[in-house]
Amino acid sequence: MTELFFQYLVAGLTYGAIYAIVGIGFNIIYNTTGIINFAQGEFVMLGGMTAVTLHGFLPLPIAIAGAVLVTMIIGGLIEMAFIRWLVKPSVLRMIIITIGLSILVREAALFTWGEGVRSLPYFTGNEISALSFGNVRVSPQVLWSIGVCMIIVLCLNLFFKHTMLGREMRACAANREAAALCGIPTRNMITFSFVLSAGIGALAGCVVSPITYTQYNIGAGLAIKGFTVAILGGLGNSMAAVAAGFILGILESFSIWVLPTAYKDAISISILLAMLFIRPSGLFGNREAMRLKDF
Amino acid sequence: MPLLEVQNISKRFGGLHAVKDVSFVVERGAIKAVIGPNGAGKTTLFNLLSGFLEPDSGSVVYQARPIHGKSPFEIARRGLSRTFQHIRLFARMTALENVMVGCHVRSRSGFLAGMLNLPWTRREERQIRDKALEMMAFLGIETLAGKEAASLSYGQQRSVELARALASGPAILLLDEPAAGLNMRETADVAKLITRVRDLGITVLIVEHDMQLVMDISDEIVVLSYGEKIADDVPRAVQTNHEVVRVYLGEDDA
Amino acid sequence: MTTSRVTPILALFVVVVVVQLLTLASGKTFYLTQLTMTAYYSLIVIGLCLLMGFAGQISLGHAGFFVIGGYTSAVLTTLNLSSYKEAPLVSLLTRLRVLTDRQDLYGGQVLSVHPWVACGVALVLALVIAWAIGIPVLKLKGHYLAMATLGFGTIIYSIVLGTQRFGAADGISSVPPFPLLPGISVSGASSQRITNYYFAWLLVTVAMLLLANLINSRVGRALRAIHGAEDASSAMGIDTGRYKLATFMLSAVLAATAGVFLTHFNGGIGPSEASIMKSVRYVAIVAGGGMGSIWGTLIMSVVLNFFSLRGYFGSFDDAVFGGILILIMLFAPDGIIGSDLRKLVKKLMNKVQKSVSSKTQTTSHK
Numbered sequence: 001m002t003e004l005f006f007q008y009l010v011a012g013l014t015y016g017a018i019y020a021i022v023g024i025g026f027n028i029i030y031n032t033t034g035i036i037n038f039a040q041g042e043f044v045m046l047g048g049m050t051a052v053t054l055h056g057f058l059p060l061p062i063a064i065a066g067a068v069l070v071t072m073i074i075g076g077l078i079e080m081a082f083i084r085w086l087v088k089p090s091v092l093r094m095i096i097i098t099i100g101l102s103i104l105v106r107e108a109a110l111f112t113w114g115e116g117v118r119s120l121p122y123f124t125g126n127e128i129s130a131l132s133f134g135n136v137r138v139s140p141q142v143l144w145s146i147g148v149c150m151i152i153v154l155c156l157n158l159f160f161k162h163t164m165l166g167r168e169m170r171a172c173a174a175n176r177e178a179a180a181l182c183g184i185p186t187r188n189m190i191t192f193s194f195v196l197s198a199g200i201g202a203l204a205g206c207v208v209s210p211i212t213y214t215q216y217n218i219g220a221g222l223a224i225k226g227f228t229v230a231i232l233g234g235l236g237n238s239m240a241a242v243a244a245g246f247i248l249g250i251l252e253s254f255s256i257w258v259l260p261t262a263y264k265d266a267i268s269i270s271i272l273l274a275m276l277f278i279r280p281s282g283l284f285g286n287r288e289a290m291r292l293k294d295f
Numbered sequence: 296m297p298l299l300e301v302q303n304i305s306k307r308f309g310g311l312h313a314v315k316d317v318s319f320v321v322e323r324g325a326i327k328a329v330i331g332p333n334g335a336g337k338t339t340l341f342n343l344l345s346g347f348l349e350p351d352s353g354s355v356v357y358q359a360r361p362i363h364g365k366s367p368f369e370i371a372r373r374g375l376s377r378t379f380q381h382i383r384l385f386a387r388m389t390a391l392e393n394v395m396v397g398c399h400v401r402s403r404s405g406f407l408a409g410m411l412n413l414p415w416t417r418r419e420e421r422q423i424r425d426k427a428l429e430m431m432a433f434l435g436i437e438t439l440a441g442k443e444a445a446s447l448s449y450g451q452q453r454s455v456e457l458a459r460a461l462a463s464g465p466a467i468l469l470l471d472e473p474a475a476g477l478n479m480r481e482t483a484d485v486a487k488l489i490t491r492v493r494d495l496g497i498t499v500l501i502v503e504h505d506m507q508l509v510m511d512i513s514d515e516i517v518v519l520s521y522g523e524k525i526a527d528d529v530p531r532a533v534q535t536n537h538e539v540v541r542v543y544l545g546e547d548d549a
Numbered sequence: 550m551t552t553s554r555v556t557p558i559l560a561l562f563v564v565v566v567v568v569q570l571l572t573l574a575s576g577k578t579f580y581l582t583q584l585t586m587t588a589y590y591s592l593i594v595i596g597l598c599l600l601m602g603f604a605g606q607i608s609l610g611h612a613g614f615f616v617i618g619g620y621t622s623a624v625l626t627t628l629n630l631s632s633y634k635e636a637p638l639v640s641l642l643t644r645l646r647v648l649t650d651r652q653d654l655y656g657g658q659v660l661s662v663h664p665w666v667a668c669g670v671a672l673v674l675a676l677v678i679a680w681a682i683g684i685p686v687l688k689l690k691g692h693y694l695a696m697a698t699l700g701f702g703t704i705i706y707s708i709v710l711g712t713q714r715f716g717a718a719d720g721i722s723s724v725p726p727f728p729l730l731p732g733i734s735v736s737g738a739s740s741q742r743i744t745n746y747y748f749a750w751l752l753v754t755v756a757m758l759l760l761a762n763l764i765n766s767r768v769g770r771a772l773r774a775i776h777g778a779e780d781a782s783s784a785m786g787i788d789t790g791r792y793k794l795a796t797f798m799l800s801a802v803l804a805a806t807a808g809v810f811l812t813h814f815n816g817g818i819g820p821s822e823a824s825i826m827k828s829v830r831y832v833a834i835v836a837g838g839g840m841g842s843i844w845g846t847l848i849m850s851v852v853l854n855f856f857s858l859r860g861y862f863g864s865f866d867d868a869v870f871g872g873i874l875i876l877i878m879l880f881a882p883d884g885i886i887g888s889d890l891r892k893l894v895k896k897l898m899n900k901v902q903k904s905v906s907s908k909t910q911t912t913s914h915k
Contacts, residue, residue, distance in 0.1 A: 036692040082879065090882075091691040092607055096836055097878045099609075099829060103871025220825060224703065227696055262711025269700040269707075276697050277685040345784060371786035379784075385777030387841070388770075396774045400786035402767055406795055409766030410759040416766060423767065463785060 006136040008253045014142050014211060016249020017149035018044065021204035022226025023233065023241035024156065025197035031173035031236050032193035035094050039078070039102035040201060041223030042109075046071045047202025048214030049109060052118040060121065068202045075198025078105075079191045102219060109216040120209040127210075141210050148207045152200050153242055169193060173236075221265065228272040234282030244283065296359065298323045298467055298498050299344075299375075304353030304363070306339055313339040315522040316353070321467070326489060326499045328509045331519035332543060337502045338380055340519070341471050344500075345377045346370040358466070372400050376465035378456050380472045380502075384444040390455045391440040394427040397462030401426075430458040434488065450481050457488070467498040474505045486512050510534070518542070554765065557844060558758050565750045569743065581746045582737075583858040588749035589811040591850040592756055594834045595843050596803030599760055601832070602840030603769065604796040605776030606687060607695050610702025611804055612827035614675050618805025619812040619822060620709055621671035623721040625662035626813075634660060654723050664727040668809050675805030676798055683797040687790065699825065706823040720819030727813035735813045745814060752810070753847070756803060760843055772796060826867055833874045836882075 022040055029037045051067035058066065078101060089097075122129070123144050130137040160166035171179040172189040180186045205214065229248050233240030248268055255267040275282065297320035306314040314336045321327045329337050342348040344355055346367035355363040362370050376397075385393050402423055404416040431437040436454045439447060444455060453473065460468055470489070474482045486508050493499055503509050509516060509530070516533045518526035520542040526533050533539055572580045597611050630648060633639045639660070642648045647666050653659045662670075686697045709715045716722075726736030733744050763769050774782035775789050783789050812818045821827070830853075838849030853870070856862060862869045 036696075082875065086879075092605075093878050093882050095607065095692060095695045096832065096874055100833075100871045100874030100878065103826075103829065103867060104875065107865065107868035107871060224696075224699065231693075231696075260711065262717075263707055266704050266707040269703050272700050273685075273697060273704075276689055276693050276700075280689070280693060347780065347784075366788075367780070367783040368786050368788045371784055377784055379781065383778045383781035383784075385774050385781070387777060388773055392770060392773075396770055396782065396785050396787075399767065399771055399774075404767050406763065406768055406799065409763045409768040412762040412766070420766065459785065 003136070008257070009250065010136075010138055010142055012250035012253030013246060014145050014208060014249070015252065016246035017146050018204050018208050018212070018222070018245075019225045019229045019248050020242045020245025021149055021152060021200055022222050023229030023245055024153070024238045025201045026226055026230040027236050027238045027241055028156075028197045029193050030230070032169055033083075033190050035083070035098065036227070037194070037197065038095065038098040038223055039105055039219070040197065040226055041219035041221065042102050042105040043071055043075060043198040043201030044205035044222050045109060045214060045216065045219045046074060046105070046198075047205030048120065048209040049113050049118060049216070050202070051120055051206045051209065052214065053113070055120060060123070064120075064203070064206045067206055068199050071202035072195045072199040074105075075194040076191050079194035083194075084187060084191065102223065106217060106219055113216055115216065117213050117215045118209075119213045120206060122210045123207075139211070141208075145204075145208045145211065149204060152203060153238075156200070156238065165192070224272070225268050228268050228275070231272060231275050231280065232282055234284050237282065237284060240282065240284040296323075297321060298358065299500070300354075300356040301344070302354045302356065304340075304343055304350040304355060306336075306343060306348060306351055312522050314343065314350075314519075317519070317522070317524045318353075319517050319524065319527050321498060321500055322514075323498055324493065324496065325514045326493050326501065326512055328513040328516045329500065329502045329519060330504070330506075330509055330516060334521070335519040336522040337519055338471065339522075341377065341469055341502060345375065345469060371463065374464070374466035375469065376460040376463045376467075377469035378453075378460050378471055378473065380475065382449075382452050382456055384452055384456055384459075386443075386445040388444055389440065390436070390442050390444055390447065390451075391424070391427055391431070393444050393455050394430055394458045394462050395423050397430070397459035398423040398426050400463045427458075427462055430462045431455075433461070433491075434458050449476055453477070453485075461492065461497075465497060467500065468492060470499065470501040470503075472502055472504065474503060474508050482508055554761055558754060558761070561750075561754055561757065561847075565747070565754070569746060578742060580859075581742050583855055585742075585746045585749045585814060586811065586858055587851055587854040588746075588753045589807040589814070590854045591753055591847055592807035593804040594831050594838075594846050594850045595753075595756060595760060596800035597831050598835045598838070598840065598843050598846040599764070599772075600796050600800040601835050602842070602846075603764060603772040603776060604793050605772075605779075606793055606797065607698065607832070608797075608800070609695050609699040609825070609828050609832060610705070611698075611800070611831050612823050612825075613702045613705035614679065614801040614804035615808040615811075615827075616705055616709060616818070616820075616823040617675045617678060618671045618808030619818040620715055620721065620808075621674050622664070622667045622809040623724045623812050623818050624715065625667035625670060626664050626725050627659075627721055627723060628661045630660040631658055651725060653725070661725070664725065664813065668727070671809050672802055672805055675801050679798040679801035680794065683794045687793045687797060699828075702823070702825055702828045706820065706825065709823050710820040716819075718820060720817060722817035724812055724815075724817050727810065735810050737814055737816050749810070749814075752806070757843060757847065764843070768792070826870075829874070830870045833870045833877075837873050837877045 022044060025040045025043065026036065029035055029040070047067050050070050051063050054063035054066045082097060082101060086093075122139075122141050124140045127139075130139055131143070160170055168179070168184045169189050169192065171182065171184055172186050176186050179189075225248065229241050229244045232248060233242075233244035248271065251271065252264060252267050255264060259267070299321040301320070302318050303316050304314060304318075305312070305316055317340065329340060331337055339348065343350050343363070346362070346365050346369065349364045353363070354361055357370075357373060357375060360373075362373065362375070385396065388396075402419050404419055408416045428437055428440065431440060434454050434457060436451060436458065439451055439455065444452065447455065457470075457473070473489070474485050477485060482505055489499055489501065489512055501509075501513075513530055515528065516526070516530055517524060518533060518536070518539050525538045525542065526536045528536070568584065569581065572578050593611060593615055597608060600606050600608055630639055634643075639648065643650070643660065646663055648660055649663045650658060650660050682701055686694065686701070689697055710718060726734035726738070728734045729748065734741065735745055735748060771782065771787045771792055774785065774787060775792060779789055808818075808822075834850045834853055835846050837853070838846035853873070857866055857869070
């Protein structure tokens with residue numbers, strides 16, 4: 001019984017880590033631009049798929065690095081081609097554009113890689129290797145997943161607080177006009193926010209790929225869950241998104257105990273709807289601060 | 296029985312006390328102005344009166360019934376109309392259609408009647424159209440009827456907004472900085488217009504920065520400073536009020 | 550004012566008849582099947598156009614209402630209560646004609662709900678759900694509203710895909726025809742192809758007439774006001790919450806109606822009708838046809854749906870709709886048909902008027 005409990009818990013934490021990273025990706029772009037990037041989930045998919053292809057002729061670590069790089073470039077190109085030159089677009093227009101983008105990326109992925117399910121090999125060990133903590137057996141890949149995601153969060157924290165570029169991005173997020181007046185190249189900040197979000201998404205996609213598998217169409221579901229996480233933690237608040245990600249992952253995982261697996265997706269959406277209706281500023285958010293965002 | 300009675304209303308935003316224990320009355324048929332330096336709480340006051348904000352405490356009584364806490368559309372239906380500091384016209388609609396929206400409160404046809412285009416609905420549409428044109432003619436802008444609202448000049452847009460508010464047939468009209476952005480001649484026109492509106496029997500409460508306008512046409516003036524009322528009197532008395540002078544011009548160090 | 554409203558309706562009627570005769574003449578009567586399906590899909594998008602273009606509320610989950618209509622009708626009309634024939638409630642309902650005894654595809658006797666009753670239930674259910682969902686959802690704006698409607702659509706999809714009672718991944722099939730008049734029914738039978746075509750387009754024509762009337766009425770003006778400046782419209786006495794909700798419910802009923810009849814026409818329904826891609830398509834059509842124009846939306850719907858159903862987009866079907874979304878939003882956010890077409894037509898008519906008046910001037914000089 002307790003073994004089952006821990007299995008669900010571990011699964012929840014693993015998926016939760018990915019949801020958290022997607023949520024953080026949303027927050028980074030949202031903070032800098034006010035845009036919700038519906039294509040966020042596609043970055044995760046691209047990372048995994050590209051890594052699998054590259055691994056065909058490159059060693060694993062280089063394949064992953066290459067995949068992250070490629071996805072970052074794609075993220076930047078998307079911003080420069082479709083978003084950069086829009087003049088004061090309305091919220092509705094931006095929503096539709098990013099939805100269209102996510103569809104195109106997904107269809108391109110289908111065209112390139114087909115419908116097949118792929119996965120990277122386990123970083124250490126294989127499908128059946130397990131580390132024992134007491135009477136709980138955990139795959140080392142789980143530790144990789146959660147570990148890498150935690151490192152991403154830590155690095156982002158350091159980046160935004162202690163590097164010039166990070167501070168410039170935060171300035172851009174707080175008040176774009178004032179930042180521009182200070183000489184900060186705001187347009188490049190926006191491009192960079194896309195690049196950064198794409199990068200962390202891709203890395204997360206690579207690291208969980210052995211466990212969760214990668215397929216051309218996983219982007220949309222991840223986007224919804226990532227958005228749920230972002231809202232749950234309070235839109236724009238990346239630290240809260242981490243906690244929210246784990247909460248969502250665990251809730252979703254344990255829901256299998258009470259509901260048929262087919263309804264698993266409905267759980268996260270119900271949480272999303274509940275948050276939107278009851279407390280759109282998030283569990284940790286501030287209602288006044290939320291109203292300041294221009295929607 | 297005053298038309299509008301504001302009793303001890305207060306509103307805070309976090310640590311900011313935007314409006315603090317403000318009370319005044321507006322008599323039927325009067326033109327009353329609310330003035331004060333920037334940040335005094337004038338627009339917050341308007342939002343409290345027109346239902347866009349709910350007061351933390353105090354009451355607003357209109358036609359002897361409380362309206363604080365009611366939604367804007369309910370208050371509008373009772374006969375209180377307002378204009379906005381930053382013009383809020385319906386940009387993609389023509390000037391005439393904008394004014395016709397003002398007639399919404401005085402008409403009835405709903406979804407079903409609209410879809411079936413019943414005879415009484417068509418009659419009502421004609422009446423709405425006539426009323427809207429009448430209001431535009433009153434303001435001298437009937438030639439702008441077919442033009443898209445976004446294409447009008449600033450002064451013309453102000454007039455359309457006023458026509459829209461008048462089309463609802465209000466008992467009291469709240470004007471939020473009607474002379475903002477207008478030159479001296481346009482401001483003088485606005486002053487004349489407001490007195491004509493009052494002559495129609497409509498009570499007017501106006502927030503303004505233009506002192507000349509306010510002194511010329513108001514029957515009474517309320518002065519706000521940092522959310523508190525510091526004067527409520529006829530124009531001449533307010534002009535010579537020490538507190539008011541100090542708040543506007545600063546301390547005299549002599 | 551009335552002539553300009555009736556003319557497009559008459560034009561639509563003429564086009565519908567002409568197209569049917571053309572297919573007869575060219576021997577391509579099988580086109581009528583796709584054209585009929587196109588008509589039903591168009592019902593959804595013109596309702597969505599009212600919601601998005603006039604009330605200004607985006608809905609990324611409208612396929613959900615189509616599915617509520619279709620699945621409700623399908624489930625009720627494929628129920629088999631034969632084994633309960635003796636139960637008092639069942640025999641009462643049979644006597645009231647709520648339940649009908651009929652033969653299914655394999656010759657067996659089936660006691661199921663009469664399609665008219667099923668349709669009524671489906672529409673009422675759609676109204677109730679739209680009302681219940683609408684109240685909290687329409688309080689949201691922008692991204693929150695988009696995500697909430699997307700979430701609603703995804704929940705409906707999860708439910709129909711995951712529930713055995715609804716056929717799970719296979720959906721529901723052997724849905725009986727929907728009787729209209731003696732001898733005429735909505736079904737896929739090739740003998741009924743022409744009548745079905747006209748029935749579907751009759752529904753569309755009626756819907757266009759009703760919506761065109763609504764848009765030009767006081768309510769339509771109020772909706773455009775809400776879209777233009779919500780707080781100003783509130784200050785003018787418009788109950789924005791109620792109007793948005795009513796529009797939402799109206800568009801939901803249109804989608805559910807399409808769902809009911811298309812299910813009977815196809816003889817079945819599957820979970821793919823509830824997918825997010827379907828909802829996105831509907832949004833793409835509305836955006837492409839011009840959010841402020843139901844005629845533009847109708848034209849766009851006919852073109853895109855017909856080509857898509859005929860398979861002209863091949864396996865790039867989704868990519869085409871995604872691409873259209875992006876192109877429209879980048880370059881023509883007001884839609885390529887709606888307002889631009891009207892401006893073009895106006896320009897042409899002005900030119901015609903000028904040349905006519907200059908001709909009469911020159912003749913009068915003589």
